[in-house]
Amino acid sequence: MVTKKDMAVAILATLCLTSTLFMAVPIKSQDGTISSNEYDPWIDTNDDGIIDIFDIAKLALAFGAEGEPINKTALLLDLLARVEALEQQSPRRGYISISPAGWQPCKVQSADYSTEINWFKATSKVEESSPFYAQVQLPHGATIVNFTAILYFGSYYPLQVSLHRNNPSDITHSNMAYIFDTGLGWPKHVTLFDDTIDYAQVDNSRYSYLVEAYFANPLLSDDLAICSVIIEYTY
Ligand SMILES: [Ca+2]
Helix, strand or coil, X not given: XXXXXXXXXXXXXXXXXXXXXXXXXCCECCCCCECCCCCCHHHCCCCCCCCCHHHHHHHHHCCXXXXXXXXXXXXXXXXXXXXXXXXXXXXXXXXXXXXXXXXXXXXXXXXXXXXXXXXXXXXXXXXXXXXXXXXXXXXXXXEEEXXXXXXXXXXXXXXEEEEEEEECCCCEEEEEEEEEECCCCCCEEXXXXXXXXXXXXXXXXCCEEEEEEEECCHHHCCCEEEEEEEEXXXX
16 A cells, blocks of 8 residues: 555655756757667656656656566567467468579480570470489478479470489489379460479488479470479478
8 A cells, every 4th residue: 555655755766866867867968969878678668769757757656556567578488489389380481483494404415405485395306214304402491382383285295394302322312293294185384283292391401302304205295395393382
């Protein structure tokens, strides 16, 4: 309970403190220099960036009030933990796309191909069973959730595009995602995807990653094209 005596002591103490502050610590001088006192946002009760009489007056008016104290540090940590939990509940999505310029032939001496701004084509001189590769740098720790290829079929021949994980320690590789189309229904411009990804978590400390394309029956596959490949991941 706040007595008149307490109130008088509070007002007196406030006046003394205020007058001391005003004498000893100019809040902001005429030439614009700021007080050398360290600013503490916890006691800047009206959040205006300066500790002044308005903050002190608010404190004085609340003198003697009682209630449940708040541990501000614990409150801050709790808020941070909640934000992190929310971020984990709804992971962010990222995308990596491979342009036509990203492809390289497996065997340069036997390859005839065309890289244009909108598509990548293997032409009639491509040796059969000689794939094309595109290197991809996937984010370490990310989870691959979708593998999409945008393809053009100007003739009725199959085209296959797949995502691979290479293991350099035993010189093996694993298929992660796979897209295949026979070309039926040509001419057509299609977007195909595979969202059943094997080895989905990216581990750049042990593996490297690449995309592979096979133009089946290459002697007649002049008019097949890869327009883009898009890899979607969460992190
Ligand atoms: Ca203030």
